[in-house]
Amino acid sequence: MRLSLSVIALSAALAAPALAQETFPATLAGHAVLPALSLVAPPADAPRDAMISGKFTGAARNDAPMSVEGNVGKAYGGHGTGYALPFIGQPVQGMSGFAMNRAEDGSWYVLTDNGFGSKRNSADALLFFHKMAPDFEAGTVERRDTIFLSDPDHKVPFRIAYEGTDSRYLTGADFDPESIQVLGDDVWIGEEFGPYILRAGLDGVVKSVHATMLDGQQLTSPDTYSVFVPATAGKDFQVQRSGGYEGMALNPETGMLWAMLEKPVLGEDGQPEGNFLRVIAFDTNTADWTGESVKFALTEGATAIGDFNFIDATRALVIERDNGEGDLSKACAEGATDTSGCYPIPARVKNIVLVDTASVDEDGFVRRIGQIDLLNIADPEGVALEGFRPEDGAFTFPFFTIEDVARVDETHIMVANDNNLPFSGGREIGAAAANEFILLSVPELLAAQ
Template identity: 75%
Template sequence: MKLRALLASAVAVVALGGAANAQETTFPAKLAGHAYLPANSMIMPPANAPRDAWVSGKFTGKARNDKPMSAPGDTGAAYGAHPTGYSLPFVGQPVQGMSGFAMNRAEDGSIYTLTDNGFGGKANSGDALLFFHRMKPDFDTGKVERLDTIFLRDPDNKVPFRLAYEGTDGRYLTGADFDPESIQVLNGEVWIGEEFGPYVIHATLDGRVLSVYPTMLDGKQLRGPDTPGVSVPAAAGKDFQVQRSGGYEGMALQPNTNLLWALLEKPLLGEDGQPEGAYLRVLTFDPAKKDWTGDSYKFKLADGATAIGDFNFIDDTRALVIERDNGEGNVSVACAADATDKSACYPNPAKVKNIVLVDTAQVDGEGFIRRIGHIDLMNIDDADNKADMSIVKNDESGRFSFPFFTIEDVMRVDDTHIMVANDNNLPFSGGREIGKAANNEFILLDVADFLAAK
């Protein structure tokens, strides 16, 4: 179903750039619940998975490393190289990397959530299995229960390129094959938005791949530098148009139409190899027809935002989008501009971490989806003291922040609440406390005015 380019004059001010962002309404958010899954949460591979997968993260350094827990993880030089307290390789597979919530829940009320490609890249994640979960956060106890983990596999040879575990009986998928970043469940089947291709993956609820769909825009396939078939040297903008780590970070399922709205994480590249603009493309896929609709739209990033994290509808046309900068850690512990010792401060603190409410039924003449308003995840009211102070550091009394590098999960809970979670990138991200790995945190937010906004 094509969207209507309605109300252009009403939305142009909101959609078109920095000056508009200053006028956009910032709605209040109140913390209603806080739960977490510990950073060091590991699971064992299926019994018939290759033995190689029983120790993961062997290829994250400059050379192969088979000795478990011998290489300490840290946040990287750009983030102060703070240690995180965990070392690679891991025995088992880390649950880390919550990278998307499905809009529809399981029959028991649990939520579907997705783990991404493993350790951040195609080259270093060949021993990281791909899977999704059913989880149940309990905001009364502060615990997150993992009810089930479903490993993705390709027994019917549906993937159109060679797998890392091609010659194995199980044909389990790994982070060298795909980077799954968003998930939706429709009619008892799973649809996954992926970054490397970028692809849309169709699978069963028990993890068997049914089809893999390349991305088509204006009659041409969009490719990234990690798409199979793109070889070095490759010209940005000509041989590939999708930036590295710029494929589908969010993919929303629209009620009633059942269209998948796939949102790229970064701007597309033009023929000159430069980003086409400070906006992201949204393309629509029809699961019933198993094809792209041909429609595409634009999502305008706020000043300071560099990427999106998740995308989910809350009704027939309005949806939530996470937008973020690349910062990590509370600004109250930011490094001084002239600091040389950054071991006890954040050189790149979190500043822009928003949940944006958009209306997909209101699109201006240039194709921009209307931004209704947003909430600021760095400034949440915690007057009721819902935060778990055993893990929260550096927040002011009565205020709560979510200062993580990658915040990649959002969904509507009811008419007044949403739930948000982070991707903790184990063992490469901190954010709460210097020297400690980030946990997988789930927060329940009371945002009644925000959800009612039109």
């Protein structure tokens, strides 16, 4: 039987405070890596433009492959990453979501994001999702298939970058896909620019596009196609840039999508409405919004979420993070001017939070049951791969964008990072982060009620 969010909210009097929770231990049980520079050829019928990607990531067009080294940016120390743009082919990077349901062969559906971080610089980055199989014994990740998104039936309600082509493949100038769920023959994708929910087939062909409705109002962002500069925050758009659907959980019993915005919604004054995120219900049976929503409270220091997946009919996992990158042991000294060998904004808040969606307080907040700290992972058996192990102390996952989490079994979860190739480090100063998949033993967290 389907329980609406309003019925669930009747349990408010029994709900604990939104931030009351316990921190549980996590132990590294597996570690696998997809190399940072992993590329895939575009489909044969894609425009030739897609053969070289990342041509528009600088101040001017650059057609010379592998000619400009990536950099983490001044705020993060100005470190080079060792890999140069443009790329020959399409980067597999950008692991931005795990689907709860696996493919028939047991592999995981994994989503890649818009390419290089914005609409402006990603017009030659194709959009796709994969079937991937991490092998934690071998420490490797097999990419079994890549499915490219396309719009041959003209379902997208605006002009796409490859509008004049027969194949009509979608690019990062059209959408920023950040979360994925697979239900039967439908692939549901939460994206950030609209923000929209996309429905596609397992072949990647778009079936429908759904604008976001909250409290009877359509939510827009600075990147929505109908929003034009000059635009007033809070009036012309309510969703912050890069603040759309970073996480979108699929309830295994009801088929309901719980779409969570990455950042707080803006009020009419243009300021965030609070230190919490909206979670909006979408019914896959009717392909429409239900009109119901709840809130997820961010802990102190957290600025966004990375992924959101149910583990049973009511409990779900949420990745909660700050904007930091790099291990705290390599942080820059306070006031340092030379940041070439340190992290000026090290990672401090990287949590996997277990929430109870059946327990909602009178203000609409889902209850946080407990969490694990991704910056404090035990590794007594030395499971971490050579070259990724800390010199001392616990194993950490200190990446700017950690965007994938899913339950594997009754005691394990799997987590992965979006490495933003070639713009993020996090593991080693001066080196691009790889796509790391970690298997965590967390029986206490998964059993918590």
